[in-house]
Amino acid sequence: MKYNSLNEANQAVIDKIVSAQPYLVDVVPAKSVIKELNGKVLLHAGPPIKWEQMTEPMKGSCYGAAIFEGWATNEEEAHKLLSNGEIEFIPCHHVDAVGPMGGITSGNMAVLVVENKDGGNRAYCTMNEGIGKVLRFGAYNEEVVNRLHWMKDVLGPSLSKALKLTDGGMNLNVIIAKAITMGDEFHQRNIAASAIFMKDITPYLVQTDISKEDLLAVTKFLADTDQFFLNIAMALSKAVMDSARTIQEGTIVTAMTRNGNEFGIRVSGMGDQWFTAPVNTPEGLFFTGYSQEDANPDIGDSAITEALGVGGMAMIAAPGVTRFVGAGGFDAAQNISDEMKEICMDHNPNWSIPTWDFKGACLGIDVRKVVETGITPLINTGIAHKKAGVGQVGAGTVRAPLGCFTKALEALVEKYAK
Amino acid sequence: MKYNSLNEANQAVIDKIVSAQPYLVDVVPAKSVIKELNGKVLLHAGPPIKWEQMTEPMKGSCYGAAIFEGWATNEEEAHKLLSNGEIEFIPCHHVDAVGPMGGITSGNMAVLVVENKDGGNRAYCTMNEGIGKVLRFGAYNEEVVNRLHWMKDVLGPSLSKALKLTDGGMNLNVIIAKAITMGDEFHQRNIAASAIFMKDITPYLVQTDISKEDLLAVTKFLADTDQFFLNIAMALSKAVMDSARTIQEGTIVTAMTRNGNEFGIRVSGMGDQWFTAPVNTPEGLFFTGYSQEDANPDIGDSAITEALGVGGMAMIAAPGVTRFVGAGGFDAAQNISDEMKEICMDHNPNWSIPTWDFKGACLGIDVRKVVETGITPLINTGIAHKKAGVGQVGAGTVRAPLGCFTKALEALVEKYAK
Structure with a gap:
């Protein structure tokens, strides 16, 4: 190892996180940047999984993607195609991508860059x-598939044109730094960041050659979509954590996914090794007519935000979320972030949280500390x-299982014992 | 008195505050809604004041307004006109209006309704x-006057057209309720409310017949103006507190101004009676090159926000502001709001503050409690x-002077002793 100690290696890892400069630079068809998607291929969330093992909502997303791509015209055809093994699956994480919930991404879907x-x-x-x-x-009904087409044909190209008029893209560190003082934790609450994004992109959208009709549809969609920034936060978290992964030493968590x-x-x-353990099922608040019994086990690449130190780790930044996800009041939010700090190396100086007495967000989850304390990262989801086919039924919190951290620590011991 | 007690009267006053439904419905030339402005008349901030008594920044605003209205072509001409008593002055508050800082408002300026x-x-x-x-x-230089013309000719009419496409205007209770969970206190911090306002109005702006050039200028101005919502908050505070004034009994503060x-x-x-005392001078943080010695004494109608229970009263909602105005960290913010609660009747159930453990904003400053405790409202300014001619040099906090509350209490004692 080129570092004198694990702590020194870990410091190099978190230095990479702190020095990262993530910019939103474009929105493009996925297959134009992910060459693996030029075929009957779907990306999925989490560590590798086969069709047969997938939980129902991920399968539903696959039906929708197959219909969107024109590989099937209905659920039945899609099911046949998928069951016959005609679709190859790759984890998003293996091709520089992340995907929310099922994470199902196909070649013609528009992706943020x-x-x-x-x-x-x-x-x-x-x-x-x-x-x-x-x-x-x-x-995966018609409404869902039609929206995906609109995102591919109108929303994506419009944002792409607008972003090309900016000076090198939108500086996401700045948006995070502002919005973390405005009650966002960037997983279950992105209302401030989404509003800032819309406010900042609108003058550029106006300067493009898109039609008035499209400008209206795009601005209306952005105005109505309070979680629009979540997926930007996910892509930026992935970009930052992949940069940290280049250090290739130390005990810092660089990705979490389900x-x-x-x-x-x-x-x-x-x-690139995955350390896995069975997921827990999130607990929280449910929409009218649904209950805990309806909840799918934990799913999605969005826990990359917690790996970066926001999301559930930054609960104190977003006390409003603690109520939304059923986790209590302001004190509960503070207790959660204080607990999360116990398994982290430091505070991120870029993202000061006023409600945490201006301390920075959590920085660098250390596998050693997780195993030592038994405290696992809390994820807002x-x-x-x-x-x-049903869709979202609630929001809540879930703990990462200790097992994957224990396995990782064992592997690290083996590596560094050599 | 038609109420059985002062407490019952006060309850009626705060009930009016809580039941208020302020909507932003239009932007129009001031003289079209304030008939007193159809002549050589200027509105000013605060209780009545004569030209000779005005502090310099208010006088500077008068020069600018005279030039904007075409009554004078330069400072010298404006000064002559104003010194000769050719301009009539009326407090904004006397004609259903409020104005920031100098509060100088002339007939052709665009006003929010x-x-x-x-x-x-x-x-x-x-x-x-x-x-x-x-x-x-x-x-009051050319840049200032040109901007006022652009606001009258482009920004105002554009927003007016957009607002006419909404369903009865923009519901400001909703924006306040959202933004108070996003770090705004609506006096020195309106970044969230301004972003929400812009996000919500943009799709309507797009639907108007304004030119692409104007749409760009308007969206760019709104995107760049983090305090845009302050003046909306002032107008809504005035509308709400004037509604509360219809009760005409009790000991609740219905306006504060300087x-x-x-x-x-x-x-x-x-x-309608004003109870006055000499203003204090705000203390806080100054822009580079300026210091406390440069500070003008306290000025502006914007303390109507504190009368409503936000601004400095809601410091805990905006811990970021405590640093901006030089008032300390998160604990300082909490201490200020806790102290302000001591002089208020209740919490406003409409505007829950997550950082105050979800308690509502302050509601109903009671003159009796102010005099009894000696605690006067804290104003962010x-x-x-x-x-x-210089303009803004900093931001800070200032206390309302106890004297006006003592005078008001004496008058109330006299009234209710009859």
Whole structure:
């Protein structure tokens, strides 16, 4: 190891996180930047998983993607295609991408492009579809598929044109720094960041050659989509954490993700390897007519935000979320972030949280501290119905399982004992 | 008195505050809604004041207004006109209006129109000009006057057209309720409310017939003006508090304002009467090159926000502001709001503050409690340079002087002793 100690290696990892310069630079068809998607291929959330093992909402998303791509005209055809093994699956994380909930991403879907101008690397994520019937939660009806087409044909190209008029893209560190003082934690609450994004992009949208009709549809969609920034936050988290992964040493968590069956983490010293354990099921508040019994087990790449130190780790920044996710009041929010700090190396000086007496967000989850304390990262998450086609039924919190951290620590011991 | 006790009267006053339904319904030339402005008349901030008594920044604003109206072509001509008594002055508060800092408002300036759909009354305020050289802080150069013309000719009419496409205007209770969870206190911090306002109005702006050039200029101005919502908050505070004034009994403060010399308050049981005492000078943080010595004494109608229970009263909602105004960290913010609660009747159930453990904003400043405790309202405020033409030099906090509350209490004792 080129570092004198694990602490020194870990410091190098978190230095990469702090020095990252993520910019939203474009929105493009996924297959134009992810070459693996030029075929009958779907990306999915979490560590590797086979079709047969997928939980229902992820399967529902696959139906929707197959219909969107024109590989099937209905659920039945899609099911046949998928069951016959005619579709290849790749984890988003293996191709510089992340995907919310099911994370199902196909070649013609529009993806956000976040470039880390410090590391030079890029990361991709589909755009937020809004609430209600949406692909990421396993819905796949006509409304869902039509929206995906509109996002590909209108929203994506419009934002792409607007972003090209900016000076090198939108500086996401700045938006995070502002919005973390405005009650966002960037997983279950992005209302401030989404509003800032819309406010900043609008004058550029106006300067493009898009039609008035499209400008109206785009601005209306952005105005109505309070979680629009979530997917930007995911792509930026991926871009930043992948930059941190280049250090290739140390005990810092560089990715956390769930495929509905398994929770997987990556650790700075262990490269691309996944350490997995069975996922927990989120608990929280449910929409009218639904209850805990309807909840699908934990799913989605969005826990990359917690790996970066926001989301549930930054609960104190967003006390409003603690009520939304059923986790209590202001004191509860503070207790959660204080607890999360126990498993982290430091505070991120870029993102000062006024409600935490101006301390920075959590920085660098250390596998050693997780195992030592038994405290696992808390994740704020949407809750999908366990049946395909229903969609989101609530929001809550869920703990990462200790098992994957224990496995990672064992592997690290083995590596560094050599 | 038709109430059985002062407490019952006060309850009626705060019930009016809570039941108010302020909507932003239009932006129009001031003289079209304030008939007194059809002549050589200027509105000013604070209780009544004569030209000779005005502090320099208010005088600077008068020069700018005279030039804007075409009554004078330069400072010299304006000064002559004003010194000769050719301009009549009326307090904004006497004609359903409020004005920031100098509060100088002339007939052709565009004003926001806020309608309280509960009381049916309306209130007016000029629009926020942004930062730097601006009329409200006493600057009056060409840039300032040109901007006022653009606001009259482009920004105002554009927003008016957009607002006419909405369903009865923009519901300001909703924006306040959202933004108070996002770090705004609506006096020195309006970044969230301004972003929400812009996000919500943009799709309507797009639907108007304004040119692409104007749409760009308007969206760019709104995107760049983080305090745009302040003036909306002022007009809504005025509309709400004027509705509360219809009760005409009790000991609740219904207006607080400053003209640079005197701090004036109105009290629910004493109708239109002003109770005044010499203003204090705000203390806080200064822009580079300026210091406390440059500060003009306290000025502006914006303390109507504190009368409503936000601004400095809601410091805990905006811990970021405590640093901006030099008042400390998170604990300081909490201490201030806890102290302010001691002089208020209740919490406003409409506007829950997550950082105050979800308690509502302060509601109903009781003159009796102010005098009894000696605690006077804390006001968050911009600081004008004491010389005309310079503009804003900082931001800070200032206390309302106890004297006006003591005078009001004496008058109330006299009234209710009969």
